Amino acid sequence: MEFYSSFASREDACKVFDEMSQKDTVAWNVLISCYLRNGRTRDVLMLFDNMKNEGVCEPDDVTCLLVTQACANLGALEFGEKVHRYIKERGYGTARNLSNSLISMYSRCGCLDKAYDVFKGIGEKNVISWSAMISGLAMNGFGRDAILAFEEMRKTGVIPDEQTFTGLLSACSHCGLVDEGMEFLNQMSKEFSIMPNVHHYGCVVDLLGRAGLLEQAYRVIISMKVKPDATIWRTLLGACRIHGHFTLGERVIEHLIELKAQEAGDYVLLLNIYSSTGSWEKVSELRKFLKDKGIQTTPGCSSIELKGIVHEFIVDDVSHPQKHEIYNKLDEINKQLKIAGYVAETTSELHDLGAEEKANALSYHSEKLALAFGVLVTRPGTTLRVTKNLRICIDCHNFAKFLSGVYNRQLIIRDRTRFHHFRDGHCSCNDYW
Ligand SMILES: [Zn+2]
Ligand SMILES: [Zn+2]
Structure with missing residues (x-):
C-alpha cells in the first residue's frame, strides 16, 4: 500500500483509489493524507464522513490523527469535536500522539480550555504534549501561563526541544517580554544545544518589532546563522507598518525581492506605511510601479x-x-x-x-x-x-x-x-x- 503515498498528485491517488475493489482502512488513510498534503482540507472532512457512512471499514487512529490535523488547519472546531467524540467511542483516546494532536487542534481553534482538558488527561506527558500546550497558550495570548507551563515541565524532568522553544519565544513576543525572550534564545543553544532555527528567530524579530526595536530586529535577521526566509522579513515589514518606519520597510522589500518572494500583500503593507506617514508621493510612485508590473492582490x-x-x-x-x-x-x-x-x-x-x-x-x-x-x-x-x-x-x-x-x-x-x-x-x- 505504501506506493500510494508516493503519488505526486491527488488526482492519481484518487483514480487508483476509485478503481480499487477492496478499499481498506490503509487505502483510505493514504488518500486522506494525500488530500491533506495538497491543502484540500475541506475534502478531508468529507472523506472522513464518507468513510464512516460507507461502513466497510472504520476510521482508525491514523485516520483520526489526519482528520484532527485538517480540523486544526481549518479552525473547524465542531468537526474536530465530532472526531474527538469518535476517538473516545472507539477507545483510541489513550494514544498519546492523538491526544497531542487534539491539544493542537483545540488550541488552533482558539478553544484553550478543551485543549487543557485533553492535556490534563494524558497520563505520561512527553515533550510533544508539553510543547503543544505551551504553543497553544502562546498563540492564544496567554504568554505568562506558557512560561509557567515551561517551568512546570522542567520540574517533571522532560527535556525541551525545538518546538518547546518556538512556543516559549512566541509567548514572550505576545506579552512583550523582551529580556525573557532574549534569555530563552540564549538558553536554548547554551543549555540544551538546540540551534535556533528560522522560526525561533522569527519569534524574536516579532518580539523586538512589537517593542519598537526595529533596528535591533533587523540586525538579528542579518546576523542569523540560518538563511532568512520570506516570512521573517514579512514579520519585520509588519513591525515597520505599526511603527511607521518606511526607510526600513523599503530595505525589507529589497530583501524580499532578492528572495524572489515579494507578494502583492507586501506592497500593500508598504503602501500603508507610506500613507500612514503621509508620504503621498511615494504612495503614487509605488502604485504606478505595481500597475506597470501588473501586480494584483490575492482576494481576501x-x-x-x-x-x-x-x-x-x-x-x-x-x-x-x-x-x-x-x-x-x-x-x-x-x-x-x-x-x-x-x-x-x-x-x-x-x-x-x-x-x-x-x-x-x-x-x-x-x-x-x-x-x-x-x-x-x-x-x-x-x-x-x-x-x-x-x-x-x-x-x-x-x-x-x-x-x-x-x-x-x-x-x-x-x-x-x-x-x-x-x-x-x-x-x-x-x-x-
Ligand atoms: Zn487583534
Ligand atoms: Zn478589513
Missing part, C-alpha cells in the same frame, strides 16, 4: 464553521444563498456599532491595490460578512470563530472589537499570522499584529 477570503459546515466568504460576496439577510444584518450591526462609537475607516488603511478608486465606496471585507452571518444564524452569546487567509485590516479589527463589546460575544479570528481573541471590546493582540 474568510471562513466560518457553523453546525459542522464551513461557509466561505470573499470581499463583497453575493454568492451565499442567505446574502440578503446577511447584508441586512451587517447594516444593523453597523448602526449599533456606530452608536457605540465605531467609525468605519476607509481612508486610514489601504485595503488593496485598487483602494484609491473606491476609498469612499462602502466595501465589505470577507471577515465582516462571515461575522454578520455568524451573528445572524447563532444564538446570542455564541462564540464566533473565523479564519481569514490574509492579515486582518485595521478597520475590520476595530469592527470586531466593537462587535464583541456591543453584542457581548467572544470572537476568535485567525488571520494569516496570528489569533485575535475579541472580548468586551478588546483584542488579545493588544492591537499589534
Whole structure:
C-alpha cells in the first residue's frame, strides 16, 4: 500500500483509489493524507464522513490523527469535536500522539480550555504534549501561563526541544517580554544545544518589532546563522507598518525581492506605511510601479464553521444563498456599532491595490460578512470563530472589537499570522499584529 503515498498528485491517488475493489482502512488513510498534503482540507472532512457512512471499514487512529490535523488547519472546531467524540467511542483516546494532536487542534481553534482538558488527561506527558500546550497558550495570548507551563515541565524532568522553544519565544513576543525572550534564545543553544532555527528567530524579530526595536530586529535577521526566509522579513515589514518606519520597510522589500518572494500583500503593507506617514508621493510612485508590473492582490477570503459546515466568504460576496439577510444584518450591526462609537475607516488603511478608486465606496471585507452571518444564524452569546487567509485590516479589527463589546460575544479570528481573541471590546493582540 505504501506506493500510494508516493503519488505526486491527488488526482492519481484518487483514480487508483476509485478503481480499487477492496478499499481498506490503509487505502483510505493514504488518500486522506494525500488530500491533506495538497491543502484540500475541506475534502478531508468529507472523506472522513464518507468513510464512516460507507461502513466497510472504520476510521482508525491514523485516520483520526489526519482528520484532527485538517480540523486544526481549518479552525473547524465542531468537526474536530465530532472526531474527538469518535476517538473516545472507539477507545483510541489513550494514544498519546492523538491526544497531542487534539491539544493542537483545540488550541488552533482558539478553544484553550478543551485543549487543557485533553492535556490534563494524558497520563505520561512527553515533550510533544508539553510543547503543544505551551504553543497553544502562546498563540492564544496567554504568554505568562506558557512560561509557567515551561517551568512546570522542567520540574517533571522532560527535556525541551525545538518546538518547546518556538512556543516559549512566541509567548514572550505576545506579552512583550523582551529580556525573557532574549534569555530563552540564549538558553536554548547554551543549555540544551538546540540551534535556533528560522522560526525561533522569527519569534524574536516579532518580539523586538512589537517593542519598537526595529533596528535591533533587523540586525538579528542579518546576523542569523540560518538563511532568512520570506516570512521573517514579512514579520519585520509588519513591525515597520505599526511603527511607521518606511526607510526600513523599503530595505525589507529589497530583501524580499532578492528572495524572489515579494507578494502583492507586501506592497500593500508598504503602501500603508507610506500613507500612514503621509508620504503621498511615494504612495503614487509605488502604485504606478505595481500597475506597470501588473501586480494584483490575492482576494481576501474568510471562513466560518457553523453546525459542522464551513461557509466561505470573499470581499463583497453575493454568492451565499442567505446574502440578503446577511447584508441586512451587517447594516444593523453597523448602526449599533456606530452608536457605540465605531467609525468605519476607509481612508486610514489601504485595503488593496485598487483602494484609491473606491476609498469612499462602502466595501465589505470577507471577515465582516462571515461575522454578520455568524451573528445572524447563532444564538446570542455564541462564540464566533473565523479564519481569514490574509492579515486582518485595521478597520475590520476595530469592527470586531466593537462587535464583541456591543453584542457581548467572544470572537476568535485567525488571520494569516496570528489569533485575535475579541472580548468586551478588546483584542488579545493588544492591537499589534
Ligand atoms: Zn478589513
Ligand atoms: Zn487583534
